[in-house]
Amino acid sequence: MSQTQPCIICVAITGSLPRKSDNPAVPITVAEQVESTHAAFEAGATIAHCHVRNDDETPSSDPDRFAALKEGIERHCPGMIVQLSTGGRxxxxxxxxxxxxxxxxxxxxxxxxxxxPTRVYENPPDLVDWLASEMLRHDVKPEIEAFDLGHIVQATRMAADGRLKGPLYVQFVMGVKNAMPADEPIFDFYIETLKRLAPDALWCAAGIGAAQLTVNEWSIAKGGHTRT
Amino acid sequence: MSQTQPCIICVAITGSLPRKSDNPAVPITVAEQVESTHAAFEAGATIAHCHVRNDDETPSSDPDRFAALKEGIERHCPGMIVQLSTGGRxxxxxxxxxxxxxxxxxxxxxxxxxxxPTRVYENPPDLVDWLASEMLRHDVKPEIEAFDLGHIVQATRMAADGRLKGPLYVQFVMGVKNAMPADEPIFDFYIETLKRLAPDALWCAAGIGAAQLTVNEWSIAKGGHTRT
Ligand SMILES: [Zn+2]
Ligand SMILES: [Zn+2]
Ligand SMILES: [Zn+2]
Ligand SMILES: [Zn+2]
Structure with a gap:
């Protein structure tokens, strides 16, 4: 890792799935999410990866809830980067x-x-292109969620033809059942392929479940950014 | 390539998409497919990868049509390996x-x-597991169609836990728009990863469209089998 490049820590406070019944500490309401993000910000996290929930804790993509969360984080954590999820859950x-x-x-x-684990994560080409065009229009920086090698390659094609604005910021996701496991030679090849196809790209990595700390360690050791 | 290991040539006579209006030489009826396969067999092909069509040329998975095609190939091409498609088209x-x-x-x-190119190729986990169990039950050897690195890894997990019977036979598919392009370092890493995770596995490769001859050349040069 270059001595001058700081490691960006991204905190995923809530995610889309865990409930209070799984872990009472999971922040669900906007107020809980803002305070939890505030604590992580004071501990050194600089990106907040945000999901919102309905009152019954089910995942939501309601723009009003996202607006309230974004406003709360901006007020409590000045300078923190707010990243909203467009994920399919x-x-x-x-x-x-x-x-x-x-x-x-x-x-x-x-x-x-x-x-x-139990279904297809569907991101059809026309939806991907529309989301990318909305991000260009509103000057939103995408974090590419790469669940497989082909997603890294596809992101570099989209940057090359102008559907995405460079430099790319790509997150390698490992450890989801039926998707890519945490595998170090593959992790290394992800880095190598991204650098070959988009030399100015930045990357981070997220390990899901049991893979979390392993993937955090690889990310930091190999010069990337990381997700808690 | 080992001098003693022959290269297996698999011929895909028809596929699921091309019509007579695209190319009058595309064999559509069972009789046309049998004769076209017979010619390829005499030219050295040893596996016939088979799709069947309805009378209006649309893709079909009708078992009766597959039965007629299989019987025709077995009669005209004794010893040729018949491979039926379970593909989603x-x-x-x-x-x-x-x-x-x-x-x-x-x-x-x-x-x-x-x-x-225009949609999600959906292979949900429960359907994959059911198809694999049917292949075990009827003693059918699967050819794994790997459109991305994660599919190779998943096949090795399924062989390790008994959902697939080894040794694996994996086809690397490259050149489909929005999926993996024909990329030689990735091709080499496919081989390396398969050998690392399933040392007894065999592999072949198919290049779609403009990538066909390039991928054929890589396959033969690197010791794999190939698809016309
Ligand atoms: Zn998320
Ligand atoms: Zn606060
Ligand atoms: Zn096919
Ligand atoms: Zn014949």
Missing amino acids: SGAGQARGGMLPLAPDMASLSVGSNNF | SGAGQARGGMLPLAPDMASLSVGSNNF
Whole structure:
């Protein structure tokens, strides 16, 4: 890792799935999320990866809830980068991008499809292109969620033809059942391929579940950024 | 390439998409497919990768049509390996595996999902597992269709836990828009990863469209089998 490049820590406070019944500490309401993010910000996190929930804790992509969360984080954590999720667990079709007109600093973007533990994570090409175009329009920096090697390649094609604005910021996601496991030679090849196809790209990595700390360690050791 | 290991040539006579209006030489009826396969067999092909069509040329997964095609190839091309497609263009859900009780020598099997030019190629985990179990039950050898690196890894996990019977036979597919392009470092890493995770596996490769000859050349040069 270059001595002058700081490691960016991204904190995912809530995610789309865990409930209070799984862990009472999971922040669900906007007020809880803001305070939890505030604590992480004071501990050194600089990006907040945000999901919102309905009152019954189910995942939501309601732009009004995202607006309240974004405003709360901006007030309590001045200078923190707000990244809103456009992930497929929280909505379907263009509803997944309904918060992009809020012009957050960043938003997550999946550019391909893959299997999840019990279903297909569907990101059809026309939806991917529409989300990317909304991010260009509202000057939102995408974090590319790469669940497989082909997603990294696809992101570099989209940057090359102008559908995404460079430099790319790509997150390698490992450890989801039926998708890519935490595998170090593959992790290394992800870095190598991204650098080959988009030399100015930055990357981070997230390990899901049991893979979390392993992937955090690889990211930091290999010069990337990381996700808690 | 080892001097003693012959290169297996698999011929895909028809595919699921091209029509007579695209190319009058595309064999559509069972009789046309049998004769076209017979010519390829005499030219040295040893596996016939088979799709069937309805009378209007649309893709089908009708077991009766597959039975007629299999019987014709077995009669005209004694010893040729018959591989039936369970691909998603020809049917949906378990209809994709309705021909497996015919107990062909081989059948294609996709073990993950990915994007195609205009849609998601959906292979949900429960369908993948059901198709694999039907192949075990009828002693059908799967050809794993790997459209991304994660599909190779998933196949090795399924072989390790008994959902697939080894040794694996994996086809790397490159050149489909929005999926993996023909990229030589990635091709080499596919081989390396497969050998690392399943040392006894065999592999072949298919380049789609403009990538066909390039991928054929890589396959032969690097010791794999190939698809016309
Ligand atoms: Zn998320
Ligand atoms: Zn606060
Ligand atoms: Zn096929
Ligand atoms: Zn004949």
